[in-house]
Amino acid sequence: MNSVKIEDLRKKYGNVNALDGLNIQVDSGSVFGFLGPNGAGKTTTLRILAGLAQADSGSIFFGSENTSKSGTDQKARLGYLPEEPAFYGWMSPREYLDYVGKIFKLEAKERQLRVDQLLEKSGLKEAAKRRIAGFSRGMRQRLGIAQALMNHPSLLLLDEPVSALDPAGRKEVLEMIEGLSSECTVIMSSHILADVERVCDTVGIINKGKLITQAKKQDLLDRYAIPALEITTSNGSASLMPEWKLRLEKLPAITGVTVEGYRFHLAVKDVHTSQQEVMQDALHHNVTFEKLEVVKPSLEDIFMQLTGSLK
Protein backbone atom coordinates (compact mmCIF):
# COMPACT_ATOMS: atom_id res chain seq x y z
CA MET A 1 0.00 0.00 0.00
CA ASN A 2 1.15 3.49 -0.72
CA SER A 3 0.63 6.86 0.81
CA VAL A 4 0.36 9.66 -1.72
CA LYS A 5 1.51 13.23 -1.34
CA ILE A 6 0.74 15.89 -3.92
CA GLU A 7 2.74 19.09 -3.65
CA ASP A 8 1.98 22.35 -5.42
CA LEU A 9 0.58 20.62 -8.49
CA ARG A 10 -0.17 22.96 -11.41
CA LYS A 11 -1.81 22.36 -14.76
CA LYS A 12 -3.09 24.87 -17.28
CA TYR A 13 -5.33 24.22 -20.27
CA GLY A 14 -4.99 27.39 -22.32
CA ASN A 15 -6.03 30.13 -19.92
CA VAL A 16 -7.75 27.75 -17.53
CA ASN A 17 -5.93 26.92 -14.32
CA ALA A 18 -7.25 23.38 -13.94
CA LEU A 19 -4.84 22.86 -11.02
CA ASP A 20 -3.57 25.91 -9.23
CA GLY A 21 -1.07 24.75 -6.62
CA LEU A 22 -2.85 21.69 -5.28
CA ASN A 23 -1.59 20.07 -2.05
CA ILE A 24 -2.99 16.80 -0.77
CA GLN A 25 -1.86 14.08 1.60
CA VAL A 26 -3.45 10.64 1.35
CA ASP A 27 -2.46 8.19 4.09
CA SER A 28 -1.63 4.62 3.29
CA GLY A 29 -4.67 2.34 3.52
CA SER A 30 -7.23 5.10 3.61
CA VAL A 31 -10.28 5.54 1.43
CA PHE A 32 -9.92 9.16 0.42
CA GLY A 33 -12.96 11.06 -0.81
CA PHE A 34 -11.96 13.65 -3.35
CA LEU A 35 -14.75 16.20 -3.46
CA GLY A 36 -15.37 19.31 -5.45
CA PRO A 37 -17.91 20.97 -7.71
CA ASN A 38 -17.87 20.51 -11.50
CA GLY A 39 -14.64 21.73 -13.02
CA ALA A 40 -12.78 21.76 -9.68
CA GLY A 41 -9.91 19.68 -11.08
CA LYS A 42 -10.71 16.20 -9.77
CA THR A 43 -10.37 14.34 -13.07
CA THR A 44 -7.26 16.32 -14.00
CA THR A 45 -5.61 15.30 -10.70
CA LEU A 46 -6.55 11.64 -11.08
CA ARG A 47 -5.32 11.56 -14.69
CA ILE A 48 -2.00 13.06 -13.64
CA LEU A 49 -1.70 10.53 -10.80
CA ALA A 50 -2.48 7.74 -13.27
CA GLY A 51 0.21 8.99 -15.63
CA LEU A 52 -2.29 9.86 -18.38
CA ALA A 53 -1.63 13.60 -18.27
CA GLN A 54 1.41 15.64 -17.36
CA ALA A 55 1.47 18.35 -14.75
CA ASP A 56 3.10 21.66 -15.66
CA SER A 57 4.86 21.66 -12.30
CA GLY A 58 4.67 20.20 -8.81
CA SER A 59 5.57 16.88 -7.21
CA ILE A 60 3.86 13.60 -6.52
CA PHE A 61 5.26 11.24 -3.90
CA PHE A 62 4.29 7.58 -3.66
CA GLY A 63 5.48 6.73 -0.18
CA SER A 64 8.79 8.57 0.10
CA GLU A 65 9.53 8.34 -3.61
CA ASN A 66 9.27 11.52 -5.67
CA THR A 67 7.83 10.08 -8.88
CA SER A 68 8.81 12.98 -11.09
CA LYS A 69 12.45 12.49 -10.09
CA SER A 70 12.67 8.72 -9.78
CA GLY A 71 11.43 8.14 -13.34
CA THR A 72 9.94 4.79 -12.22
CA ASP A 73 6.90 3.72 -14.20
CA GLN A 74 4.06 3.95 -11.70
CA LYS A 75 1.49 2.17 -13.82
CA ALA A 76 2.42 -1.22 -12.40
CA ARG A 77 1.33 -0.05 -8.95
CA LEU A 78 -1.84 1.74 -9.99
CA GLY A 79 -5.40 0.86 -10.79
CA TYR A 80 -7.58 3.44 -12.53
CA LEU A 81 -11.28 3.63 -13.25
CA PRO A 82 -11.97 6.54 -15.61
CA GLU A 83 -15.02 8.78 -15.41
CA GLU A 84 -16.59 7.04 -18.40
CA PRO A 85 -15.17 3.55 -18.71
CA ALA A 86 -15.57 1.83 -22.08
CA PHE A 87 -15.84 -1.92 -22.58
CA TYR A 88 -16.12 -4.29 -25.50
CA GLY A 89 -19.82 -5.08 -25.27
CA TRP A 90 -19.49 -8.35 -27.11
CA MET A 91 -17.13 -9.76 -24.49
CA SER A 92 -18.13 -11.52 -21.30
CA PRO A 93 -16.63 -10.14 -18.06
CA ARG A 94 -14.47 -13.25 -17.83
CA GLU A 95 -13.07 -12.62 -21.32
CA TYR A 96 -12.63 -8.94 -20.61
CA LEU A 97 -10.78 -9.45 -17.33
CA ASP A 98 -8.61 -12.10 -18.99
CA TYR A 99 -7.79 -9.60 -21.72
CA VAL A 100 -6.81 -6.99 -19.12
CA GLY A 101 -4.65 -9.62 -17.40
CA LYS A 102 -2.84 -10.19 -20.70
CA ILE A 103 -2.14 -6.48 -20.96
CA PHE A 104 -0.48 -6.73 -17.55
CA LYS A 105 1.44 -9.75 -18.84
CA LEU A 106 0.14 -12.12 -16.20
CA GLU A 107 0.86 -15.82 -16.83
CA ALA A 108 -2.15 -17.93 -17.86
CA LYS A 109 -2.46 -19.68 -14.49
CA GLU A 110 -2.14 -16.54 -12.42
CA ARG A 111 -4.52 -14.75 -14.76
CA GLN A 112 -7.22 -17.36 -14.35
CA LEU A 113 -6.85 -17.25 -10.58
CA ARG A 114 -7.06 -13.46 -10.51
CA VAL A 115 -10.04 -13.38 -12.88
CA ASP A 116 -11.90 -15.80 -10.61
CA GLN A 117 -11.04 -13.72 -7.54
CA LEU A 118 -12.22 -10.52 -9.19
CA LEU A 119 -15.45 -12.01 -10.51
CA GLU A 120 -16.17 -13.07 -6.95
CA LYS A 121 -15.20 -9.73 -5.43
CA SER A 122 -17.30 -7.77 -7.89
CA GLY A 123 -20.33 -10.01 -7.49
CA LEU A 124 -20.22 -10.87 -11.20
CA LYS A 125 -19.59 -14.59 -10.82
CA GLU A 126 -23.12 -15.48 -11.84
CA ALA A 127 -22.89 -13.18 -14.86
CA ALA A 128 -19.39 -14.34 -15.83
CA LYS A 129 -20.46 -15.63 -19.22
CA ARG A 130 -23.01 -13.00 -20.16
CA ARG A 131 -22.22 -10.27 -22.65
CA ILE A 132 -21.20 -6.95 -21.12
CA ALA A 133 -23.51 -5.13 -23.58
CA GLY A 134 -26.49 -6.33 -21.53
CA PHE A 135 -25.08 -5.21 -18.18
CA SER A 136 -26.66 -2.60 -15.94
CA ARG A 137 -24.61 0.49 -15.15
CA GLY A 138 -23.92 -0.83 -11.66
CA MET A 139 -22.58 -4.10 -13.09
CA ARG A 140 -20.39 -2.15 -15.53
CA GLN A 141 -18.92 -0.04 -12.76
CA ARG A 142 -18.20 -3.13 -10.68
CA LEU A 143 -16.48 -4.65 -13.69
CA GLY A 144 -14.60 -1.38 -14.14
CA ILE A 145 -13.33 -1.57 -10.57
CA ALA A 146 -12.47 -5.26 -11.03
CA GLN A 147 -10.34 -4.50 -14.10
CA ALA A 148 -8.57 -1.74 -12.18
CA LEU A 149 -7.65 -4.29 -9.49
CA MET A 150 -6.19 -6.84 -11.91
CA ASN A 151 -2.54 -5.99 -11.18
CA HIS A 152 -2.94 -5.91 -7.37
CA PRO A 153 -2.44 -2.13 -7.31
CA SER A 154 -1.31 -0.48 -4.13
CA LEU A 155 -3.20 2.66 -5.14
CA LEU A 156 -6.64 2.60 -6.74
CA LEU A 157 -8.00 5.72 -8.44
CA LEU A 158 -11.75 5.85 -8.98
CA ASP A 159 -13.19 8.80 -10.89
CA GLU A 160 -16.86 9.27 -9.96
CA PRO A 161 -17.50 5.54 -9.56
CA VAL A 162 -21.10 5.95 -8.40
CA SER A 163 -22.30 9.28 -9.75
CA ALA A 164 -24.28 7.88 -12.67
CA LEU A 165 -25.93 5.07 -10.76
CA ASP A 166 -29.40 4.61 -9.30
CA PRO A 167 -29.67 3.89 -5.54
CA ALA A 168 -29.48 0.12 -5.97
CA GLY A 169 -26.46 0.27 -8.29
CA ARG A 170 -24.82 2.78 -6.00
CA LYS A 171 -25.24 0.53 -3.00
CA GLU A 172 -23.64 -2.41 -4.81
CA VAL A 173 -20.64 -0.40 -5.95
CA LEU A 174 -20.15 1.33 -2.59
CA GLU A 175 -20.21 -2.01 -0.84
CA MET A 176 -17.48 -3.19 -3.16
CA ILE A 177 -15.38 -0.08 -2.49
CA GLU A 178 -15.87 -0.40 1.27
CA GLY A 179 -14.15 -3.77 1.20
CA LEU A 180 -11.07 -2.58 -0.68
CA SER A 181 -9.23 -0.60 1.97
CA SER A 182 -7.59 -3.76 3.33
CA GLU A 183 -5.75 -4.29 0.05
CA CYS A 184 -5.01 -0.83 -1.33
CA THR A 185 -5.17 2.89 -0.77
CA VAL A 186 -8.24 4.26 -2.55
CA ILE A 187 -8.82 7.76 -3.92
CA MET A 188 -12.38 8.22 -5.05
CA SER A 189 -13.76 11.40 -6.58
CA SER A 190 -17.39 12.33 -6.31
CA HIS A 191 -19.78 15.15 -5.93
CA ILE A 192 -22.33 12.96 -4.20
CA LEU A 193 -21.55 13.68 -0.62
CA ALA A 194 -23.71 11.06 0.98
CA ASP A 195 -21.67 8.41 -0.84
CA VAL A 196 -18.36 9.83 0.28
CA GLU A 197 -19.73 10.16 3.78
CA ARG A 198 -20.58 6.49 3.72
CA VAL A 199 -17.35 4.89 2.47
CA CYS A 200 -14.49 7.34 2.92
CA ASP A 201 -12.47 7.87 6.10
CA THR A 202 -10.72 11.02 4.87
CA VAL A 203 -12.07 13.84 2.76
CA GLY A 204 -10.34 16.48 0.65
CA ILE A 205 -12.45 19.29 -0.76
CA ILE A 206 -11.07 21.15 -3.77
CA ASN A 207 -12.35 24.10 -5.74
CA LYS A 208 -10.79 25.85 -8.73
CA GLY A 209 -7.73 23.61 -8.63
CA LYS A 210 -6.88 24.31 -4.99
CA LEU A 211 -7.37 22.40 -1.78
CA ILE A 212 -9.92 24.09 0.44
CA THR A 213 -9.66 21.68 3.28
CA GLN A 214 -8.64 18.14 4.01
CA ALA A 215 -9.34 16.20 7.16
CA LYS A 216 -10.51 12.96 8.64
CA LYS A 217 -14.20 12.79 7.85
CA GLN A 218 -15.20 12.81 11.51
CA ASP A 219 -12.93 15.79 12.31
CA LEU A 220 -14.50 17.68 9.43
CA LEU A 221 -17.97 16.92 10.67
CA ASP A 222 -16.97 18.00 14.19
CA ARG A 223 -14.97 21.06 13.21
CA TYR A 224 -17.65 22.57 11.03
CA ALA A 225 -20.47 21.38 13.19
CA ILE A 226 -23.12 24.04 12.90
CA PRO A 227 -25.77 23.24 15.44
CA ALA A 228 -29.15 22.69 13.90
CA LEU A 229 -32.65 21.83 15.02
CA GLU A 230 -35.30 20.01 13.12
CA ILE A 231 -39.01 20.33 13.79
CA THR A 232 -41.44 17.84 12.33
CA THR A 233 -44.85 19.48 12.30
CA SER A 234 -48.01 17.54 12.98
CA ASN A 235 -50.47 17.03 10.12
CA GLY A 236 -52.92 19.57 11.46
CA SER A 237 -50.31 22.36 11.50
CA ALA A 238 -49.44 22.24 7.77
CA SER A 239 -51.51 25.30 6.96
CA LEU A 240 -49.82 27.22 9.77
CA MET A 241 -46.32 26.58 8.46
CA PRO A 242 -45.76 29.74 6.37
CA GLU A 243 -46.81 31.96 9.26
CA TRP A 244 -44.78 29.94 11.74
CA LYS A 245 -41.73 30.14 9.48
CA LEU A 246 -41.88 33.95 9.58
CA ARG A 247 -41.98 33.91 13.37
CA LEU A 248 -39.17 31.35 13.66
CA GLU A 249 -36.94 33.49 11.47
CA LYS A 250 -37.34 36.35 13.91
CA LEU A 251 -36.32 34.38 17.00
CA PRO A 252 -32.97 35.71 18.29
CA ALA A 253 -31.16 32.37 18.59
CA ILE A 254 -32.15 31.20 15.09
CA THR A 255 -29.99 32.17 12.12
CA GLY A 256 -31.80 30.47 9.25
CA VAL A 257 -34.93 28.48 8.47
CA THR A 258 -35.49 26.10 5.56
CA VAL A 259 -38.57 24.02 4.92
CA GLU A 260 -38.56 20.47 3.63
CA GLY A 261 -42.04 19.04 3.30
CA TYR A 262 -43.48 19.01 6.80
CA ARG A 263 -40.13 19.75 8.43
CA PHE A 264 -38.31 22.90 9.44
CA HIS A 265 -34.54 22.84 9.43
CA LEU A 266 -33.23 25.55 11.73
CA ALA A 267 -29.67 26.84 11.79
CA VAL A 268 -29.12 28.09 15.32
CA LYS A 269 -26.61 30.04 17.37
CA ASP A 270 -27.17 28.02 20.48
CA VAL A 271 -29.09 24.77 20.75
CA HIS A 272 -30.43 25.23 24.28
CA THR A 273 -31.69 28.80 23.88
CA SER A 274 -33.20 28.17 20.47
CA GLN A 275 -35.04 25.11 21.78
CA GLN A 276 -36.57 27.23 24.54
CA GLU A 277 -37.54 29.97 22.10
CA VAL A 278 -39.22 27.50 19.76
CA MET A 279 -41.16 25.86 22.60
CA GLN A 280 -42.32 29.21 23.98
CA ASP A 281 -43.44 30.36 20.54
CA ALA A 282 -45.32 27.11 19.90
CA LEU A 283 -47.03 27.32 23.28
CA HIS A 284 -47.92 30.96 22.86
CA HIS A 285 -49.44 30.48 19.41
CA ASN A 286 -50.95 27.11 20.16
CA VAL A 287 -48.99 25.26 17.46
CA THR A 288 -48.39 21.55 17.89
CA PHE A 289 -45.55 19.54 16.43
CA GLU A 290 -44.54 15.90 16.43
CA LYS A 291 -40.84 16.14 17.02
CA LEU A 292 -38.17 18.67 17.93
CA GLU A 293 -34.66 17.29 17.63
CA VAL A 294 -31.06 18.40 17.52
CA VAL A 295 -29.47 17.24 14.25
CA LYS A 296 -25.87 16.94 13.13
CA PRO A 297 -24.76 18.80 10.05
CA SER A 298 -24.17 16.58 7.04
CA LEU A 299 -21.09 16.67 4.86
CA GLU A 300 -23.39 18.34 2.35
CA ASP A 301 -23.94 21.33 4.69
CA ILE A 302 -20.18 21.63 5.18
CA PHE A 303 -19.42 21.29 1.48
CA MET A 304 -21.88 24.04 0.61
CA GLN A 305 -20.47 26.22 3.35
CA LEU A 306 -16.89 25.73 2.14
CA THR A 307 -17.36 25.84 -1.62
CA GLY A 308 -20.45 28.02 -1.89
CA SER A 309 -18.76 31.30 -1.09
CA LEU A 310 -15.82 30.56 -3.35
CA LYS A 311 -17.71 29.70 -6.53
Ligand SMILES: Nc1ncnc2c1ncn2[C@@H]1O[C@H](COP(=O)(O)OP(=O)(O)OP(=O)(O)O)[C@@H](O)[C@H]1O
Ligand atom coordinates in the same frame (compact mmCIF):
# COMPACT_ATOMS: atom_id res chain seq x y z
N1 LIG B 1 -8.42 18.33 -21.94
C1 LIG B 1 -8.83 19.54 -21.53
N2 LIG B 1 -8.80 20.62 -22.33
C2 LIG B 1 -9.19 21.83 -21.90
N3 LIG B 1 -9.65 22.09 -20.66
C3 LIG B 1 -9.70 21.06 -19.80
C4 LIG B 1 -9.31 19.74 -20.18
N4 LIG B 1 -9.47 18.93 -19.11
C5 LIG B 1 -9.95 19.72 -18.12
N5 LIG B 1 -10.09 20.98 -18.53
C6 LIG B 1 -10.58 22.12 -17.70
O1 LIG B 1 -9.93 22.05 -16.46
C7 LIG B 1 -10.84 22.31 -15.38
C8 LIG B 1 -10.89 21.14 -14.45
O2 LIG B 1 -11.54 20.05 -15.09
P1 LIG B 1 -11.72 18.61 -14.45
O3 LIG B 1 -12.29 17.73 -15.51
O4 LIG B 1 -10.44 18.19 -13.84
O5 LIG B 1 -12.77 18.90 -13.31
P2 LIG B 1 -13.63 17.90 -12.42
O6 LIG B 1 -13.46 18.35 -11.01
O7 LIG B 1 -13.28 16.49 -12.75
O8 LIG B 1 -15.12 18.22 -12.88
P3 LIG B 1 -16.43 17.27 -13.00
O9 LIG B 1 -17.02 17.19 -11.62
O10 LIG B 1 -17.31 18.01 -13.93
O11 LIG B 1 -15.99 15.94 -13.54
C9 LIG B 1 -12.17 22.64 -16.05
O12 LIG B 1 -12.27 24.04 -16.16
C10 LIG B 1 -12.05 22.00 -17.41
O13 LIG B 1 -12.82 22.69 -18.36
Ligand SMILES: [Mg+2]
Ligand atom coordinates in the same frame (compact mmCIF):
# COMPACT_ATOMS: atom_id res chain seq x y z
MG1 LIG C 1 -14.36 14.92 -13.47
